[in-house]
Amino acid sequence: MKSIDDLLTEQPLFSDLDPEHRRLVAGCGRLRRFEAGAWILKEGAAADMFYSIRKGQVALGIHVPERGDVVIETVGEGGVLGWSWLFPPYKVQFDARAVTAAATIEFDGACLRRKCDADPVLGYALMKRFASVMAARLQATRVQFLDVYGNAR
Amino acid sequence: MAQSGRREPAPAGDICAHRRCTLGYSFRDATLIPHLALPHPGRTAVRMNATSGHHVLPVSRLGDLFSALRSAGWNLAGPRIRDGAIVYDELETAADLPAGWTDEQAPGKYGLKKRGDGALFGYVVGPHSWKKYLFPPTVRMWSATKTADGMEVEVPQPAAPPTAFIGVRACELAAIAVQDKVFLGSGFVDPVYKARRDNIFLVAVNCGQAGGTCFCSSMNTGPKARGGFDIALTEILEDGHRFLLESGSERGERLVALLAAPAASDADRSAADAAVARAVSMMGRTMETSGVKELLQRNYEHPRWDHVAARCLACTNCTMVCPTCFCSTVEDVPNLSLDRSDHVRTWDSCFTSDFSYIHGGSVRPSVKSRYRQWMVHKLSTWHDQFASSGCVGCGRCITWCPTGIDITEEVREIRASDGANT
Amino acid sequence: METRADAGVLAPEFLRVTGRRKELADTWTLELEPRAEFPFRPGQFNMVYVFGFGEVAISISGDPAAPGKLVHTVRAVGKLTTALCASKAGAQLGIRGPFGTSWPVDEAAGGDVVLVAGGLGLAPLRPAVYRILAEREKFGRVTLLYGARSPETVLYRAELRRWARAGIDVRVTVDAADARWRGNVGVVTRLIDQAAVTAGATAAFVCGPEIMMRFAVSSLTQRGIPTDRISVSMERNMKCAVGFCGHCQYGPEFICRDGPVFPFRRIEHLFRIREL
Incomplete structure (x- = not known):
């Protein structure tokens, strides 16, 4: 069976990380599977964890009274889920639920924060990667916000 | 009918029947000269090298030219005064020409005044251009009719009354050549334009003066007609009011031969050259055209567009008077019993917000973007599309702009601040 | 006459x-x-x-x-x-x-094809899908990435499933959905990031609202696909379809005659200009 470290080389977010750093990150991770329909993150909960999706599809959403569960975006293979663990108050902001059975690597956020504090080079490398993911998601959300199919084509 | 003063346009396909009722009208009837085929409508002009030399016709005999054309079945259209402007309309005789009148033109200004001589073509171009004959402002393209078995389409035979255009200026010949490329030379042929274009006789007039908004010299289109006409006239006022005649086609040459006009002398020729030279020296405007195609396409974003947008009313005047503007729209006009609908084409203008409307909105909501579309198209992207400028330097868009926007000035300003950022 | x-x-x-x-x-x-x-x-x-x-x-x-x-x-x-x-x-x-012009399907043979559709933009691409499926073996990996506003506005749903079975990697995403939707949520450009889109002999055909095409082209070029291998289909007001009415002008182009399908490289410089 592949080690977490091996599996991280297959994840876009970590694949080009310095091997030493990757081992440090792998030390905070473990394999975790979710059945279809299972909640992975719940709004308001402590943001202790984040996930790298190896297989399956996860829906990120929020419960809106009168509208029910609204899906904002889905994250699939190779995607990363959760960044509330990076910043105080370390609270989950949105719900995440497995749409299909999902194989993930679950990371202990507190563990990783400690390692980043101890090794700012690792901290910077990780922060850059998360910032890039966040920027891409923000851009995508902005386009979504334009409602381009509203009255065109 | 011939005596009634005004003739109905000949119905297309019925020209000869119409002719018979006007026979006997004219001077030395060409039917008396059987070896000379008359320049009859419907026969396409054949380009020829002007080998016949120039002839001279005294002003008193200009009517003979008109009569010869009418005898050959051509309706005459040319300049006459209406509503305080010189427009193109049906002509009966040479007496209909605006003798002794001239026009004064400036940005946003047009007026007529007496010249103090008897010049027949002593003005430049007015609000009309010949495009109204070749590319009619409103034309039914086809009609759909409900029948017992479904729908039927009826395409009318395009009406093309044989018409001799009298007094076509060099810039206007250039404009016709430009529209030829649009409607005949770009892959598809417009049947309406083609039918009309095939049925005209072109009597050009070389300009003996230029107007305040003229810049044909800059656009290399005038003031002397260099081809594309059947006959070209140069009006000479000094030492005997007369016309120098030059034929530009075989049928033009045959018509000149019919007139039996004497050969022009060196004095006639140099007087005609002097008239054209006077027009060159009077040119009211200039436009620097070198690199203008690239200049405008690299200045799509330029503060000058905001400057012009603040003055432009988007009234569409410039596009209506422009002799090359070819945009059109179509409207379906159903009858009251809803069993027939006419598909009608009318002139359109890129200055309206509807022009670029696609579901949801206009692509060019601002006046700035519409003026830019018009001017960049006219002077720049026209080259990409038709391998020539869309501007012939006639100056109409300057004269008839209610706020006097001057296309030559706009080019100059952009050139002066090439690359400026908005 | x-x-x-x-x-x-x-x-x-x-x-x-x-x-x-x-x-x-x-x-x-x-x-x-x-x-x-x-x-x-x-x-x-x-x-x-x-x-x-x-x-x-x-x-x-x-x-x-x-x-x-x-x-x-x-x-x-x-x-x-x-x-x-x-x-x-x-x-x-x-x-x-x-x-008008057409999708360069024949020119794409021998390589991968990525079709990116937005909204009703799937309709002009459907004939290209049929053409590809008729000679599926002539093409490498074929991917159809389709974005719609919501699950209710996904066009040709049954056919999308059929195409997936016939050897096309079909991925659909919607801008907004409720929890009953089992598919992707997010803009179509995110599918480009997820799908196995690689450079090389890949041709891309993009059709949808102009703004969507802008982002799609940007994602495709980031994946290394050159702009002359990306085709887009443009839309403007049209009255005549033969270059007479002037309505569909887009800079020097008549969309009716020179388009609607353009190699993106040809119109790249026009895409940036507002209200053109």
Whole structure:
């Protein structure tokens, strides 16, 4: 069976990380599977964890009274889920639920924060990667916000 | 009918029947000269090298030219005064020409005044251009009719009354050549334009003066007609009011031969050259055209567009008077019993917000973007599309702009601040 | 004096509607029966005339290998298209066409193909999908990335499943959905990031709202696909479809004649200019 470290080389977010750093990150991770329909993150909960999706599809959403569960975006293979663990108050902001059975690597956020504090080079490398993911998601959300199919084509 | 003063346009396909009722009208009837085929409508002009030399016709005999054309079945259209402007309309005789009148033109200004001589073509171009004959402002393209078995389409035979255009200026010949490329030379042929274009006789007039908004010299289109006409006239006022005649086609040459006009002398020729030279020296405007195609396409974003947008009313005047503007729209006009609908084409203008409307909105909501579309198209992207400028330097868009926007000035300003950022 | 052929460029021929299918709440697919075969290339369009209303440019969305049938998918957005969508079997519509350029499907053979569609932009791409499927072995990996507003506006749903079974990697995403939707949520450009889109001999065909195409092209070029291997289909007001009416001008281009399908490289410099 592949080690977490091996599996991280297959994840876009970590694949080009310095091997030493990757081992440090792998030390905070473990394999975790979710059945279809299972909640992975719940709004308001402590943001202790984040996930790298190896297989399956996860829906990120929020419960809106009168509208029910609204899906904002889905994250699939190779995607990363959760960044509330990076910043105080370390609270989950949105719900995440497995749409299909999902194989993930679950990371202990507190563990990783400690390692980043101890090794700012690792901290910077990780922060850059998360910032890039966040920027891409923000851009995508902005386009979504334009409602381009509203009255065109 | 011939005596009634005004003739109905000949119905297309019925020209000869119409002719018979006007026979006997004219001077030395060409039917008396059987070896000379008359320049009859419907026969396409054949380009020829002007080998016949120039002839001279005294002003008193200009009517003979008109009569010869009418005898050959051509309706005459040319300049006459209406509503305080010189427009193109049906002509009966040479007496209909605006003798002794001239026009004064400036940005946003047009007026007529007496010249103090008897010049027949002593003005430049007015609000009309010949495009109204070749590319009619409103034309039914086809009609759909409900029948017992479904729908039927009826395409009318395009009406093309044989018409001799009298007094076509060099810039206007250039404009016709430009529209030829649009409607005949770009892959598809417009049947309406083609039918009309095939049925005209072109009597050009070389300009003996230029107007305040003229810049044909800059656009290399005038003031002397260099081809594309059947006959070209140069009006000479000094030492005997007369016309120098030059034929530009075989049928033009045959018509000149019919007139039996004497050969022009060196004095006639140099007087005609002097008239054209006077027009060159009077040119009211200039436009620097070198690199203008690239200049405008690299200045799509330029503060000058905001400057012009603040003055432009988007009234569409410039596009209506422009002799090359070819945009059109179509409207379906159903009858009251809803069993027939006419598909009608009318002139359109890129200055309206509807022009670029696609579901949801206009692509060019601002006046700035519409003026830019018009001017960049006219002077720049026209080259990409038709391998020539869309501007012939006639100056109409300057004269008839209610706020006097001057296309030559706009080019100059952009050139002066090439690359400026908005 | 005038030939009918010349007149025919501007006058329609009436064809009978033989079928009408509701695709979405406001979108219908009409089938017409041409008198003779109606050959066309994927990406081309017709001018469709509705009696008393006028003409509108509509892409052909049928199978180019079945020229005995003419298929248009239309969204009812205005009076004319609403009347068009209401045309039941037996009704007659005027047709002029086909006009315009086409998706370079043949040129794409031998390599991978990525089709990116947004909204109703899937309709002009459908003939290209048919063409590819007819000779599926000639192409490498074929990926169809399709974005719609919501699950209710996903066009040709049954066919998308069929295409997936026939060897196309079909991925659909919607901008917004509730929890019942099992598919992707997010903009179509995110599918480009997820799918196995690689540079090399890959051709990309993009069709959708202009803003969506802008982002899609940007994602594709980030994946290393050169702009001359990316084709886009443009849309503008059109009255004549033959370059006479002037309405569809886009800088130096007449979209009716030089387009609607352009290699992106050709119009790249125009894409940035506002209100062109």
